[in-house]
Amino acid sequence: MNLDFLFYPKSVAVVGASNKEGKIGNAIMKNLMNFGFKGKIYPVNVKESEVMGLKAYKSVLEIPDDVDVAVIAIPAKFVPQVVEECGQKGVKGAVVISAGFKEAGNVELEEKLVEVARKWNIRVVGPNCLGITNIENGFDCTFNPPERQARPGFGGIAFMSQSGAFGAAILDWAAKHEVGMSKFISLGNMADLDESDFMTYLGEDPKTSVITAYIEGVKNGRKFFNTAKKVTLKKPVVILKSGRTEAGAKAAASHTGSLAGSYAIYKAAFEQSGVLEARSMRQLFNYAKALAMQKPAKGDRVAIVTNGGGAGVMMSDGLLERGMKLAELSETTNEKFRKAIEEGKLPEHMSYKNPIDIIGDAPSSRYEIAMRYALEDENVDVLVVIALFQSPALDEGIVEAVGRMQEYGKPIVFVAPGGEFPEKMARRIEKTGVPVFETVEDGVDAVYALVKYGQYLEDTM
Template sequence: MNLDFLFYPRSVAVIGASNVPGKVGNAIMRSITLKYRGRVYAVNVKGGEIEVNGKKFKVYRSILEVPDDVDVAVIAVPAKFVPDVVDECGQKGVKGAIVISAGFKEAGRADLEEELVKRARKWGIRLVGPNCLGVTNLENGFDCNFNPPERQARPKFGGIAFMSQSGAFGAAILDWAARHEVGMSKFISLGNMADLDESDFMSYLRDDPKTKVITAYLEGVKDGRKFFNIAKETTKVKPVIILKAGRTEAGAKAAVSHTGSLAGSYAIYQAAFEQTGVLGAKSMRQLFNYAKALAMQKPAKGDRVAIVTNGGGVGVMMSDGLLERGLKLAQLSD
């Protein structure tokens, strides 16, 4: 699946752009105009002019007034207006829409989310979200994250891609990666996954030459069979590490109110991970410890491992752990 237009757009319209600090539309403009070198158009029904990061932008009252082609629209307007905005994006020839707005399935408005998808499909527009934090490409500076850089750090460019069903968890990962100098290629906040889902992005990242390791925080998958098939093919090419939340009954219930996601039985996910070659993590630290190791060295060709240690007890524990996980201790020659 080719989703380059979402990560390498030539032009972007921010619909709901604002001149008021603290507004989501203002935060998105501050993020997107910091390093991105493509064309940025501010859209707001009020019109006028805004100044962000020392740059002035004319504000168009509708995306239809923008004089040039627009590849991607970042939408941050009240949920009830989003379907009509997507219609205008379709008329403009927009290829992808990143819907930051909340107030859809996760808020009991599944009907509004269905209408949003219906309008997008009519025009052939691919959707990220709704109810998401945004998308960041660390390679080219395209960053529509509504947490502006002064509030949230961005990591350096590197080989780890991360997608998250939780905006807050995703933000914490970006901060953690920046603090620990872990390089990332792309960050995707999945939100409600009304259209594009975790499997679609996994398929894209599988073929992305800038990504060495794919990581994710997931509360549930949209289509189990689709996920299984794509994960099985992806792990043949590069490692996939997933932190699956909603492992307990209480956690699964919380996932429904968070992103409208049905978490499902964790035992089923464990079995699916094992059969597809996905590496499961149980904490943020474990997720990125796995990712750092796999990003910095090529996967082993076999199952033999040599242990070098300055403590006997540590060596014994490592031997137990390796054998319990189906690996073998290498027999070293004299």
């Protein structure tokens, strides 16, 4: 399924484009014009002759050019007629922002919309959605203003959301945390295109390396399962499914009309189709960030290198509580450590039982030795590096040292708890390709995702 026409349109019509501040059709125009989108923009407004300095048309039919995508933000009852005109015009995709369809009890109106779209072979996003965003080319037809909802930088994580509001929060959050994203889709009512269609598309999208989603219920269970099974062999899929409890399911029913169904069935379907299930927003991003930046692990044996004993203990607990193992370092590795200590390259009071505690006064050179020994050990599948940057002994050479460790081809997760200085270092380390997390528990999530997805691939392929 190729939906490139939706995300890389050469020309877009905005039906309901408006000069009036506060109108959705005004906000969409601004967002289309403000993030670098290079395609043509054609405002459509029955009353205005010009919108935001661009010539406006009474109907898409009047536009003297091909139109790839129509973004529709007008009262619901007029939407089917506009889609009809889009069909006559040869429009390929319609993003229907308008609410007032099935979610408001107007089931027939939504059926009518789908009927017209099918007749003309138009693919529909929504209705009742926030729009879609392609971070790569700045095609952003959502309607929240940038001063309220920042846009993330370009990166490998795609996100689709059954909740527009939560989707907006996610984009805003990703921007603040400097997590790069590829594409965002507000799914809305999924009258036509649903989560499985987008999963298929994103599975083939070379700009997306991890697919993430917030859903309350899937539209078609069988289709979802078969799609997920195929896509997860190509790239990781991480889903936050809400409506897990009775109260949550009730709330979901009144929110998106999703019959959440038994959570146990979802859980089993995720498990069997290789979908990683996140239980919270932060976990969703921890999983996604790890998988976007590192290769899945070949096994569950983790080595920890730390300059703080306490953090090493907490990391050990976290890993074991999530079903992973601490790697038992080989005799060869122990011997290497013993020799380095003898030669004065490593301090006498350190512990080289895993967690490898290189103690509080460790400079980056000491990290480098310990990281190498751990990564060279065949009993180690994943390396966790914990750095408490509050210690002034830890020099900035750690950035390059960690970067060099990627030559071993084993996944690495970095944890740097604290405030501003660690955060600054984190962003620098991430430029070398190693993901950095703010807390031990976030790091545990990251390792879990790499191990769990690796296991699934191992078991399946």
